[in-house]
Amino acid sequence: xxxxxxxxxxxxxxxxxxxxxxxxxxxxxxxxxxxxxxxxxxxxxxxxxxxxxxxxxxxxxxxxxxxxxxxxxxxxxxxxxxxxxxxxxxxxxxxxxxxxxxxxxxxxxxxxxxxxxxxxxxxxxxxxxxxxxxxxxxxxxxxxxxxxxxxxxxxxxxxxxxxxxxxxxxxxxxxxxxxxxxxxxxxxxxxxxxxxxxxxxxxxxxxxxxxxxxxxxxxxxxxxxxxxxxxxxxxxxxxxxxxxxxxxxxxxxxxxxxxxxxxxxxxxxxxxxxxxxxxxxxxxxxxxxxxxxxxxxxxxxxxxxxxxxxxxxxxxxxxxxxxxxxxxxxxxxxxxxxxxxxxxxxxxxxxxxxxxxxxx
Numbered sequence: 001x002x003x004x005x006x007x008x009x010x011x012x013x014x015x016x017x018x019x020x021x022x023x024x025x026x027x028x029x030x031x032x033x034x035x036x037x038x039x040x041x042x043x044x045x046x047x048x049x050x051x052x053x054x055x056x057x058x059x060x061x062x063x064x065x066x067x068x069x070x071x072x073x074x075x076x077x078x079x080x081x082x083x084x085x086x087x088x089x090x091x092x093x094x095x096x097x098x099x100x101x102x103x104x105x106x107x108x109x110x111x112x113x114x115x116x117x118x119x120x121x122x123x124x125x126x127x128x129x130x131x132x133x134x135x136x137x138x139x140x141x142x143x144x145x146x147x148x149x150x151x152x153x154x155x156x157x158x159x160x161x162x163x164x165x166x167x168x169x170x171x172x173x174x175x176x177x178x179x180x181x182x183x184x185x186x187x188x189x190x191x192x193x194x195x196x197x198x199x200x201x202x203x204x205x206x207x208x209x210x211x212x213x214x215x216x217x218x219x220x221x222x223x224x225x226x227x228x229x230x231x232x233x234x235x236x237x238x239x240x241x242x243x244x245x246x247x248x249x250x251x252x253x254x255x256x257x258x259x260x261x262x263x264x265x266x267x268x269x270x271x272x273x274x275x276x277x278x279x280x281x282x283x284x285x286x287x288x289x290x291x292x293x294x295x296x297x298x299x300x301x302x303x304x305x306x307x308x309x310x311x312x313x314x315x316x317x318x319x320x321x322x323x324x325x326x327x328x329x330x331x332x333x334x335x336x337x338x339x340x341x342x343x344x345x346x347x348x349x350x351x352x353x354x355x356x357x358x359x360x
Contacts, residue, residue, distance in 0.1 A: 004164035005359055006157070006215040009206045009328040010100025012093055013052035013315060018065075018181065018200070021057030025065045026193045029073070035190055042194055047288045047309065051200030051316035053181035054089045065184070076186040082240045086120030086179055091129040094177045097203040098134060106207075110136055112172040114159050116145040116152040116320045118234060119178045119241065126177060136173075149234060150284055151346030152176065152320035153204070154354060158220045160208035172208040178319040183240040195245040198287050200316035204324030215331055215340075218355040223269050225256045228349035250293040253345065257297025269353050270341070280330055280340030281305055282356075284323040285312035290345065307333075320344075336360035 023043050030036045055066035065071035070085070077085075094115075103110070113136065115127045127142040143159060145152050153176045160172040180199035185192060208217075231246040257269070266272035275298050283294050285308040295305055307329040315325060323344045330340065338358045345351055 002165045002168045002210050003212070004161040004208050004217045005211060005213055006217065006327065006331070007207045007209055007211055007213050008101055009204060009324055009331060010097050010102075011202065011204045011321070011325050011328055012096035012100060013200070013202045013318075014054045014093060016053050016056045017050050018053040018055065018057050019048060019051040019316070021061060021065060022051070022197065024061040025071075026197075028062050029188055030190065030193075031188050039190060039193065043197055045288065046197060047313055048198070048316045049313050051181075053201050054085065054093070054179060055181060071184055071186075074186070076184070076239050079236065079238055079240055082182045083120060083122060086182060087122040090117070090120055090126055090177055090179060091133055093179075093201070093203045094126060094130055094175050094205070095133050097175065097177075097205040098130070098173070101205055101207060103207065106171070107134060107136065109171050110140065110173045110207075111167070111170045112141045112143070112160070112163050114143045114145065114156045114172060114174045116148065116156045116176045117178060118147045118149050118152060118319060119180055119182060121146065126175070130175065147234065148320070149232065149346035150286055150317070150319045150322065151344040151350060151352040153323050154220070154342065154344050154352035156320075157208070157217060157354065161217045161220070164208060164210050168210045170209065173205065174208060175203065175205045176321040176324055177203040178321050180317070180319055183243070185239065185242060191247065195243060198317040200318055202315055202318030202321040202325065204321040204328070206324060212359050214359055215327060216357050216359045218357065219271075220352070220354045221269060221271070222353070223256075223260070223351045225252055225349045225351070228252055229347075231349050232347045234347060249345075249349065250289040252349065253290065253351075254293035254297040256351075257294060261298050269343070269351060271355065275300060277339065278341045279338040280334055280358075281308070282323060282326045282330055282340055282342040283308045284344035285309070285326060286317050286322070286345060288312065294343070331358070334358045
C-alpha cells in the first residue's frame with residue numbers, strides 16, 4: 001500500500017508582535033483594579049511570549065490597539081472590513097509559507113492544493129489566489145476546508161493522505177492559513193479577553209507525496225467527547241467572528257483522555273497501544289491548560305510536549321496552522337524511525353488524531 005509522507009514543512013508569521021501591546025490595551029479597558037491584576041497574572045501564566053498580527057501595534061494603548069484604527073476604542077471594525085483585510089493580506093502570508101518550502105522547479109509538479117482556514121472567507125478564495133500568485137498549474141485540483149477550527153489541519157492531512165494513496169504520483173500542497181487577530185471583540189469581559197490572549201496569526205505549508213522522506217502518515221481517527229458541543233463555538237457576528245471557549249474544555253479533555261488511556265482495545269485514540277510506545281507527541285498548542293490536560297490525561301513525562309509548549313511560547317495559538325508548526329520542529333529534531341501520535345482539538349468537542357513515524 002502506498003504511504004503518504006509530509007516531505008517538508010514551511011511556516012510564516014506576520015512581522016508585528018502584538019502580544020505585549022494586547023495586554024496593555026486590555027488592561028486599559030478592564031473595569032477595575034482587581035480585574036486588571038487578575039488579567040495580568042493570567043497573562044503571565046499563559047506561557048506565551050509572542051503573538052503576531054498583520055496589524056501594527058499603536059504607540060498609545062489608551063486609544064487604539066493598532067495604528068490603522070482597526071481596533072479603536074468604541075469603534076472596532078465591522079465584519080465587512082475584517083473580511084476585506086483577510087482578502088488582501090491572507091495570500092501574502094500564505095505565499096511566504098509556501099516560499100519557505102523551497103520547492104523551486106518542483107512547484108510545477110504540484111497536482112493538488114488543499115487549503116484550510118476558519119478566520120476568513122472570500123470568493124474567489126485563497127485557493128484560487130494562491131494558484132495565480134504561485135503560478136501553479138491552472139488545472140490543479142483544489143480543495144477548501146473551512147470553519148473546522150483548530151483541528152482542520154489534521155483533516156487536510158487526511159485529505160492529502162487519501163489523494164496520495166489513490167494517486168501515488170500526486171504531489172499535494174497543503175496550506176493552513178489563519179488570521180486570528182482579525183476577530184478581537186470589543187468587550188470588558190475578563191474571560192473573553194483571556195481567550196483572545198491566546199490567538200495569533202500564522203500560516204503553515206507542507207508538501208505531501210509518496211516519496212519516503214519526512215513524516216510518514218500511518219492512520220487517522222476522530223473521537224468526539226460526548227455532551228461538549230457547546231464548549232467551543234465559532235459564529236459569524238456583525239463585528240467579526242465570535243468565539244466561545246469555555247473554561248471547562250481542559251477539564252473535559254483531561255477526563256476523556258484519561259479514560260482513553262485506560263482502554264486496551266483498538267477502537268480508542270491510542271489504537272490499543274500504551275503511551276510509552278509513542279516516542280513523539282505532536283499536540284496542537286491550544287493553550288497552556290490544554291497542554292496540561294493532555295499531559296495529565298495521558299500521564300506523560302514532563303518533556304513529552306516540549307515542541308508544543310515551545311510553539312505556544314513563540315507564536316501562541318494560530319488555530320489550524322499550529323500543529324503544523326509543532327510537526328515542523330519535530331521533523332527538524334526527531335530521530336529516524338521514531339513513532340508519534342498527532343492530536344488537535346476542535347468544535348464538537350472533537351479530537352482529530354493520527355499516528356505517524358519519521359521516515360528513514
